[in-house]
Amino acid sequence: MTAAVDAPGLPAVAKTGLFKRWPILRRLLRHKAFVIGAVLFGFILLVALFADWIAPIDPNRISIRNRFKPPDLTHWLGTDNLGRSQLSRVAYGARLSLAIGFAVVVLNAVFGVILGAAAGYFRRLDNILMRITDALMAFPAVLLAIGIAAALGPSSMTAAIALSAVYIPRTARIVRASVLVVREMEFVQAAIAMGASHLRILGKHVLPNCLAPLIVQLTFIFAYAVLSEAVLSFLGLGAAPPTPTWGNIIAEGRQYIREAAWITVIPGMALAATVLGLNLLGDGLRDVLDPRLKISQA
Amino acid sequence: MSDAQPLVRVEGLTKHFPIIKGLMFSRLAGAVKAVDGVSFTIGRGETLGFVGESGCGKTTTGRMLIRLIEPTAGKVMFDGQDVLSLQGEALRRVRRRMQIIFQDPFGSLNPRMTVQEIIAEPLVIHGESDTAGRAQRVRELLDVVGLASYAAGRYPHEFSGGQRQRIGIARALALRPQLMICDEPVSALDVSIRAQVINLLQDLQRDFALTFLFISHDLGVVKHIADRVAVMYLGKIVEIADKRTLYARPGHPYTQALLSAIPVPKPGRRRQRTVLKGDVPSPIDPPSGCRFHTRCPHVMDICRRVEPALQADASGQHVACHLVHPPAQPST
Numbered sequence: 178m179t180a181a182v183d184a185p186g187l188p189a190v191a192k193t194g195l196f197k198r199w200p201i202l203r204r205l206l207r208h209k210a211f212v213i214g215a216v217l218f219g220f221i222l223l224v225a226l227f228a229d230w231i232a233p234i235d236p237n238r239i240s241i242r243n244r245f246k247p248p249d250l251t252h253w254l255g256t257d258n259l260g261r262s263q264l265s266r267v268a269y270g271a272r273l274s275l276a277i278g279f280a281v282v283v284l285n286a287v288f289g290v291i292l293g294a295a296a297g298y299f300r301r302l303d304n305i306l307m308r309i310t311d312a313l314m315a316f317p318a319v320l321l322a323i324g325i326a327a328a329l330g331p332s333s334m335t336a337a338i339a340l341s342a343v344y345i346p347r348t349a350r351i352v353r354a355s356v357l358v359v360r361e362m363e364f365v366q367a368a369i370a371m372g373a374s375h376l377r378i379l380g381k382h383v384l385p386n387c388l389a390p391l392i393v394q395l396t397f398i399f400a401y402a403v404l405s406e407a408v409l410s411f412l413g414l415g416a417a418p419p420t421p422t423w424g425n426i427i428a429e430g431r432q433y434i435r436e437a438a439w440i441t442v443i444p445g446m447a448l449a450a451t452v453l454g455l456n457l458l459g460d461g462l463r464d465v466l467d468p469r470l471k472i473s474q475a
Numbered sequence: 476m477s478d479a480q481p482l483v484r485v486e487g488l489t490k491h492f493p494i495i496k497g498l499m500f501s502r503l504a505g506a507v508k509a510v511d512g513v514s515f516t517i518g519r520g521e522t523l524g525f526v527g528e529s530g531c532g533k534t535t536t537g538r539m540l541i542r543l544i545e546p547t548a549g550k551v552m553f554d555g556q557d558v559l560s561l562q563g564e565a566l567r568r569v570r571r572r573m574q575i576i577f578q579d580p581f582g583s584l585n586p587r588m589t590v591q592e593i594i595a596e597p598l599v600i601h602g603e604s605d606t607a608g609r610a611q612r613v614r615e616l617l618d619v620v621g622l623a624s625y626a627a628g629r630y631p632h633e634f635s636g637g638q639r640q641r642i643g644i645a646r647a648l649a650l651r652p653q654l655m656i657c658d659e660p661v662s663a664l665d666v667s668i669r670a671q672v673i674n675l676l677q678d679l680q681r682d683f684a685l686t687f688l689f690i691s692h693d694l695g696v697v698k699h700i701a702d703r704v705a706v707m708y709l710g711k712i713v714e715i716a717d718k719r720t721l722y723a724r725p726g727h728p729y730t731q732a733l734l735s736a737i738p739v740p741k742p743g744r745r746r747q748r749t750v751l752k753g754d755v756p757s758p759i760d761p762p763s764g765c766r767f768h769t770r771c772p773h774v775m776d777i778c779r780r781v782e783p784a785l786q787a788d789a790s791g792q793h794v795a796c797h798l799v800h801p802p803a804q805p806s807t
Contacts, residue, residue, distance in 0.1 A: 362582050363577040363578075363579055363582040363583035364582065364583050364584055364585040366538075366543050366575075366577070366583075367575065367577065367583055367643075367646065368596070369543055370541050370543060370570060370573075370574060370575050371570065371571070371574075371596065371597040371600050371601075371650070372566070372567035372570040372571060372597075372600055372601065373596070373600050374600075377600070381585075381588075381596075382585050385585075385587040386585070386586065386587060
């Protein structure tokens with residue numbers, strides 16, 4: 178049950194404060210897939226954070242003279258049908274994609290934990306909450322997101338809300354499952370015997386021990402959210418067209434895919450890199466955090 | 476062992492766990508009669524040993540005393556107070572006077588808290604002293620259970636099973652309780668560590684005037700630590716007696732069988748063993764009459780029909796068996 182934290186038999190890494198506080202960190206850095214994922218995602222994250230600096234050209238500046246320029250030294254990633262800089266558009270698109278993904282993750286963490294903890298800890302609420310999540314989970318994720326986004330009107334805000342609504346039931350289920358396991362453990366019984374309040378038991382004993390599967394789930398949700406946001410904006414249900422999002426760029430570029438493939442391929446590659454990076458990251462976290470899967474030292 | 480005013484008086488304590496079948500239209504399909512009408516007392520400063528096979532209801536009984544499990548029926552009087560009727564603040568006040576030590580030294584400590592946080596938690600919950608005062612108290616408690624004070628800054632996974640059990644004991648002691656439920660506290664430990672922890676518990680009992688309910692399936696350990704012993708079988712107490720009486724001349728055939736199963740450290744010595752046949756019957760549908768009749772070597776006709784009551788003899792040995800206490804007139 179306990180997370181065996183120190184991996185024996187491995188060369189000693191200097192026990193700095195960081196490693197002592199989070200011994201997990203050392204095992205993560207030994208996990209190849211995690212490191213590759215972290216590098217990929219870290220690269221996209223840096224591009225998003227420093228979009229102004231990487232791409233000084235306004236992503237919406239039209240330059241008819243420079244239409245359909247393939248990637249070269251002046252336009253690193255080429256230009257689109259209106260002569261806008263692809264580098265700027267993809268970099269700013271990364272910013273919006275990651276912002277929406279992050280918003281979905283935060284909303285999932287907050288509401289997923291509240292609902293999951295309520296269902297798992299207060300068993301009276303369990304049946305009703307889980308039937309509601311079942312109903313929401315019965316719809317295919319993207320279809321439900323399209324429905325909600327269409328009902329609320331297209332904007333990046335509604336895309337974030339729609340995607341949260343789709344993934345929160347899944348997060349709540351995961352949290353509930355862990356809460357069900359942890360609440361029966363003896364240290365929780367000990368806390369009850371001491372006279373601890375429900376809030377204290379949940380906050381100090383139950384939830385901290387449910388974090389590992391939640392973190393893993395949230396990295397995957399980040400990936401799904403970025404992907405689904407691209408789908409929504411491709412379908413015109415995300416941010417309105419002049420705004421550069423990966424979905425919008427692909428949607429606009431798809432008419433010219435034969436003549437100017439780079440317009441669609443480059444944001445597609447950015448999307449693939451983000452999703453792949455996050456999935457590798459999530460796999461690594463799962464391998465290291467879940468003591469039942471002993472394949473961590475790959 | 477004065478029975479004048481026992482610390483704990485339990486009457487007719489019962490727990491039936493319902494078995495619910497069906498997903499949508501759930502219905503009661505029966506109940507596991509884990510504990511079925513158990514009565515006993517524990518005197519101040521006394522150690523009552525609770526023995527029996529797995530699943531006989533020892534642990535459930537112990538947890539019902541401190542209301543970790545809500546009883547189906549019965550009464551628990553703790554120092555003259557009806558524990559089962561308490562709610563909210565009153566329940567919290569009585570809870571600090573009874574604490575529990577668990578069997579599993581790995582599951583009973585929160586892996587994400589330091590030893591300092593674990594031992595100080597009961598003090599925090601009951602608002603005792605400030606941070607510095609609590610740190611001081613944790614050091615004292617660690618000292619009492621024989622751990623160095625630098626243990627306070629560490630996490631549970633850095634300790635061995637026996638050390639973790641000491642941390643659990645320190646946590647239980649923090650509020651200076653009167654009653655300590657020891658739920659198989661040494662069953663998960665190595666034999667060498669077991670003796671240390673048992674001796675620690677005995678020292679603590681002497682120093683802090685503790686009353687123990689000591690639950691175990693190890694008759695040897697119970698013989699060492701207990702003053703009186705209760706034997707449980709399938710949710711009922713079949714015998715309670717003074718330790719010496721019970722080990723010298725067990726009254727109930729089940730107790731006799733249990734005692735004959737204790738290994739004797741004398742190779743080659745032949746012993747008369749009573750080996751029970753068959754398995755423990757299901758507590759969902761316990762046998763009629765005496766619950767032990769399906770496996771009893773001395774089964775009589777009446778055992779199948781009439782349930783024997785727990786009756787005392789002149790020496791204070793309580794036995795529930797028709798052999799020991801033949802029924803006055805055959806009931807129909």
